[in-house]
């Protein structure tokens with residue numbers, strides 16, 4: 001049975017608020033905080049060299065630019081110091097990534113493709129010999145990395161890749177053939193993490209296709225590139241197709257074992273998503289600053305824009321949502337740094353919430369700037385274009401919502417399957433049945449309780465307690481209604497995912513604000529308490545709406561409308 005104790009979000013599906021995971025809100029060590037601050041100062045000094053608008057118009061960084069970035073030490077942030085990196089923890093890494101994104105989205109994506117995903121499989125699954133060989137070049141920036149998974153016929157459905165690697169008869173090397181598309185850093189990478197199908201024993205004397213991860217050294221005979229893609233945003237980052245035709249890969253370049261590639265790709269993306277969330281957070285920070293500068297100085301109707309309620313609401317919501325996103329991200333990096341937690345749902349949630357927050361924040365900033373926001377010279381339209389991709393890559397947000405709902409439901413689903421078995425064999429299952437009965441009595445009658453939240457946030461904690469109890473009961477109900485076919489009920493899964501996202505966000509905000517109050521004293525936390533109350537007010541509305549629409553909704557009508565429209569192939573109405 002799944003161990004719910006290891007994951008805060010998975011425990012929510014069982015009606016548990018794991019306060020031992022949530023409290024105290026994680027903090028970075030003083031030593032590391034010092035190194036991170038030094039990196040941030042260095043990035044700040046480098047800021048004037050980043051001609052973001054110019055690079056965007058050119059569709060490329062100048063030749064020497066990436067080398068200058070490498071000299072700042074930004075290429076090996078999490079590589080151990082013994083290999084020439086900075087050895088930052090996940091928290092430190094994401095904080096620095098956030099800062100880079102306050103300067104330029106394309107630069108953040110280039111660096112993220114290199115280290116958040118490009119060589120992450122080496123970090124997580126590489127052998128000592130592989131690390132020794134590649135880490136120094138990767139840390140210095142002499143070797144740029146990329147992550148090559150996507151193919152023309154395989155995007156979200158990563159298991160369907162066609163690229164194939166065949167072991168030579170003498171077992172010394174593989175021959176790789178296939179095509180990868182839209183690979184960030186593709187044409188400049190010397191270290192390519194490639195995912196390819198290989199034939200593996202099926203355990204019954206035959207073979208079956210599985211995915212294996214390889215390190216491919218480039219350039220090499222048989223590797224060719226498509227032209228740089230002409231993109232909507234992050235235009236200075238290089239995105240290209242990579243073709244492999246009979247490329248020879250040494251047998252020792254397999255990463256993490258034959259046939260383990262799918263798990264490796266998913267694990268890398270789990271990790272990488274937090275870098276992307278951190279990058280989006282930096283974008284929010286930059287947009288909020290731009291919006292405030294404009295609202296403070298631009299006068300209309302004889303007053304600065306910041307006097308108007310509708311502008312105040314926009315600024316406040318941007319700040320509150322960014323605070324919630326930040327609270328989730330650094331809770332999750334804290335879990336990674338602890339090393340004993342399953343953070344897969346938390347990292348997917350952080351990615352979905354923060355990328356959607358930046359999309360919203362950049363759009364609202366553009367609105368606050370009015371016509372000026374629409375002009376290229378002010379840079380906001382570039383951020384709107386740049387950040388749009390964040391909702392698509394490293395797991396499209398729809399697919400991540402499915403992942404959040406279905407991974408979370410697995411725990412209670414298994415429990416219910418065991419209940420069904422126990423009912424058939426009552427004598428054997430008696431212990432289990434009484435445990436489940438006790439759990440349901442707890443959820444229905446006693447309720448869930450939070451004890452570690454600061455008393456000033458008691459009302460908010462009460463809301464969360466009620467919702468977590470109701471959430472577990474609703475999950476049980478959905479599983480009883482749909483059984484295994486819940487996987488095909490995407491309307492329901494989306495609601496479950498959205499509730500999970502809000503419950504995690506509410507939990508992290510409570511933990512963080514409680515910790516701030518404890519450190520600073522309640523009288524100095526007026527703003528943080530207001531942010532917590534405000535976030536809960538809005539999240540409360542969303543969660544309640546999602547609970548209500550589990551039973552009362554227009555799903556059938558929407559399915560009918562979509563089916564008819566897709567059949568017709570166009571909108572279908574006109575007034576004349």
Ligand SMILES: Cc1cc2nc3c(=O)[nH]c(=O)nc-3n(C[C@H](O)[C@H](O)[C@H](O)COP(=O)(O)OP(=O)(O)OC[C@H]3O[C@@H](n4cnc5c(N)ncnc54)[C@H](O)[C@@H]3O)c2cc1C
Pocket residue numbers: 113146147148149150154155156157181182183184185231239389392393394395396397398399402
């Ligand atoms: C600028 C850029 C850089 C990139 N960099 C890299 C890189 O470095 N390495 C790499 O390997 N790839 C990279 N990619 C590819 C990227 O990861 C894919 O675009 C992404 O995985 C989505 O795949 P797709 O575009 O084929 O969309 P599809 O998978 O075709 O999806 C299209 C839409 O359908 C939705 N959808 C798909 N399946 C489902 C489902 N089961 N239920 C509900 N909705 C669904 C998706 O959410 C999406 O909205 C990059 C792409 C771009 C545009």
